[in-house]
Amino acid sequence: MPDESSGIPTPTTEERYKGTAVSPGIAIGPLVLLYADEHIVRKRRIRPEDVNAEIVRFESSLLKTRQQIQAIRNQLAESIGETDASIFDAHILSLEDSSLIESVKEQVFSRLVNVDYAYEQVVRSYTRKMKELDDDYFRERAGDFLDVSRRVLRNLQGKVEAELQNLDTPSIVLSHDLSPSDTAGLDRKLVLGIATEVGSRTSHSAIMARSLNLPAVVGLRELIGKFEPGVEVLIDGYEGLLIISPTEQTKYDYGQREKVHRDVDVKLDALRETVPLTTDQHRIIVSANVEILEDMPLIREHGAEGVGLLRTEYLFLQQDESPGEDQQVEMYRQMAQASQPHHLIIRTLDIGGDKKRPHLGIELEVNPFLGFRGIRYSLGRPEIFRTQLRAICRASAEGNVRVMFPMVSDLGELKAARRILEEVRQELRQQNIPQAERFEVGVMIEVPSAALTADTLARHVDFFSIGSNDLIQYTLAIDRGNENVAGMYQPAHPAVLRLIQTVVEAAHRNGIWVGVCGEMASDVVMVPALVGLGVDELSAGAASIPRIKRAIQSLNYEEARQLVSRCVLNESTEENQRLLQEMASRLYPEIL
Ligand code: PEP
Numbered sequence: 138m139p140d141e142s143s144g145i146p147t148p149t150t151e152e153r154y155k156g157t158a159v160s161p162g163i164a165i166g167p168l169v170l171l172y173a174d175e176h177i178v179r180k181r182r183i184r185p186e187d188v189n190a191e192i193v194r195f196e197s198s199l200l201k202t203r204q205q206i207q208a209i210r211n212q213l214a215e216s217i218g219e220t221d222a223s224i225f226d227a228h229i230l231s232l233e234d235s236s237l238i239e240s241v242k243e244q245v246f247s248r249l250v251n252v253d254y255a256y257e258q259v260v261r262s263y264t265r266k267m268k269e270l271d272d273d274y275f276r277e278r279a280g281d282f283l284d285v286s287r288r289v290l291r292n293l294q295g296k297v298e299a300e301l302q303n304l305d306t307p308s309i310v311l312s313h314d315l316s317p318s319d320t321a322g323l324d325r326k327l328v329l330g331i332a333t334e335v336g337s338r339t340s341h342s343a344i345m346a347r348s349l350n351l352p353a354v355v356g357l358r359e360l361i362g363k364f365e366p367g368v369e370v371l372i373d374g375y376e377g378l379l380i381i382s383p384t385e386q387t388k389y390d391y392g393q394r395e396k397v398h399r400d401v402d403v404k405l406d407a408l409r410e411t412v413p414l415t416t417d418q419h420r421i422i423v424s425a426n427v428e429i430l431e432d433m434p435l436i437r438e439h440g441a442e443g444v445g446l447l448r449t450e451y452l453f454l455q456q457d458e459s460p461g462e463d464q465q466v467e468m469y470r471q472m473a474q475a476s477q478p479h480h481l482i483i484r485t486l487d488i489g490g491d492k493k494r495p496h497l498g499i500e501l502e503v504n505p506f507l508g509f510r511g512i513r514y515s516l517g518r519p520e521i522f523r524t525q526l527r528a529i530c531r532a533s534a535e536g537n538v539r540v541m542f543p544m545v546s547d548l549g550e551l552k553a554a555r556r557i558l559e560e561v562r563q564e565l566r567q568q569n570i571p572q573a574e575r576f577e578v579g580v581m582i583e584v585p586s587a588a589l590t591a592d593t594l595a596r597h598v599d600f601f602s603i604g605s606n607d608l609i610q611y612t613l614a615i616d617r618g619n620e621n622v623a624g625m626y627q628p629a630h631p632a633v634l635r636l637i638q639t640v641v642e643a644a645h646r647n648g649i650w651v652g653v654c655g656e657m658a659s660d661v662v663m664v665p666a667l668v669g670l671g672v673d674e675l676s677a678g679a680a681s682i683p684r685i686k687r688a689i690q691s692l693n694y695e696e697a698r699q700l701v702s703r704c705v706l707n708e709s710t711e712e713n714q715r716l717l718q719e720m721a722s723r724l725y726p727e728i729l
């Protein structure tokens with residue numbers, strides 16, 4: 138039920154908000170607000186009659202914070218002693234600063250704003266003043282003070298804060314952002330759909346939503362604070378809409394639309410067992426991207442030929458400590474069995490960027506996507522890397538396992554990774570632990586330097602897998618998760634197509650195969666370009682497989698080759714987009 142004391146009016150008519158559709162489907166349910174980022178505090182106007190309720194909320198959050206800090210202090214006093222624990226006394230004192238408390242109340246009263254906002258403003262001005270003082274003691278205290286105030290804010294916002302893990306009713310989650318670890322912990326039975334204020338098609342939460350088959354809309358911009366939790370919402374993952382308090386007519390219309398989508402899905406289901414051949418008999422392998430074990434039944438259901446990308450980091454993101462060797466072996470083994478008779482391509486950890494958990498020990502970085510990520514992390518944490526490689530090798534004894542390394546930007550990194558792999562294999566041999574006699578080793582091409590030196594890298598691997606999500610991000614300098622530049626994220630850009638062409642030609646010249654496992658492979662407008670460029674395998678979220686098969690089966694390889702040879706030379710991305718869209722609309726309009 139909407140809480141009247143908050144001052145947020147309950148909408149009386151439906152309200153529509155447009156974002157980016159990233160995972161198809163329609164869902165209706167109560168809204169749950171998730172403050173994934175506790176530092177977001179929005180200004181909200183309140184009515185004069187709500188001032189008292191806001192002040193009460195403030196006082197009870199101060200009290201709650203005091204109790205929490207006191208409990209931590211007592212615990213510490215027992216474990217490390219009274220002297221060290223007494224640093225928390227200063228924290229408690231800062232909660233009782235009467236001039237701060239009065240300033241906050243005064244702002245709420247005179248400016249009629251929500252108390253979280255007033256508190257944050259006052260805290261900001263206090264910390265600024267403390268930092269300006271020419272006194273080390275006060276400058277250091279500013280840090281403590283901020284710590285305490287974050288806790289107060291969290292408690293203030295706790296009224297509407299939901300923990301994904303604690304949902305008890307099937308709901309639609311609205312959050313500023315969802316980190317990959319939040320998304321990895323979703324309970325599919327209780328989350329009906331996902332809406333976020335930021336993000337774009339290739340952000341990891343969007344990828345995860347697709348693989349969980351949950352309707353999702355991202356990039357909705359500032360919405361949190363406008364509605365109460367519990368209000369009924371409809372999420373439209375086809376058009377990218379979030380509809381608050383949908384009318385009966387809207388619900389009826391959406392019911393009708395769902396029927397149409399279901400009819401298309403039933404027709405696509407019939408393609409499950411068919412072979413992805415173009416009309417002139419050019420064969421493409423279509424496999425699936427998976428993140429967690431629960432994805433495996435879906436790959437068979439949708440007719441994928443094995444797994445083209447297992448993002449192993451989700452196993453690490455789902456729990457509070459890194460999985461040990463045996464746990465990994467068990468997971469890879471089960472996945473390899475479920476992929477039979479096809480392959481399972483295990484990508485070694487791609488931790489870093491936006492994929493982090495405290496137990497992985499990654500420091501705060503200014504530019505995490507250009508930082509300690511992918512193979513750089515694995516080479517920098519050899520104990521974690523070796524454990525993972527041992528587990529992969531052991532699993533290879535029982536399935537058609539292949540391995541690949543992410544984010545390689547240089548031959549030296551590839552050689553170092555291969556050297557460690559060889560050492561691990563040797564160690565297992567000495568210990569008489571079974572492993573496959575031989576398995577394919579590949580490298581992901583997702584950094585322009587790797588694409589441009591593909592001819593060198595090709596001599597050291599059995600296959601390439603193009604990670605278009607990152608390759609586009611790094612080529613065009615467009616943050617793949619930033620909704621403000623999402624419109625400039627252009628797979629049809631001639632630079633992107635030329636790089637892929639370079640990679641495919643280098644691979645084939647050296648007798649190795651090449652796949653694409655980024656989201657470009659599931660974009661059926663881009664499929665003719667990838668097929669025409671000579672890519673051998675397309676790997677995508679399981680739910681996209683039937684559409685990709687349908688696109689391939691409608692294409693003529695020679696025609697696709699001719700089209701893309703024009704696109705590569707074209708000056709304009711828009712022209713490429715138009716040509717590709719035109720081909721897709723002519724050949725398979727029903728799946729666009
Ligand atoms: C990619 O970059 O295209 C890719 C498949 O890797 P990820 O999306 O996990 O970064």
Ligand code: MG
Binds near residue numbers: 543583604606607
């Ligand atoms: Mg990548």
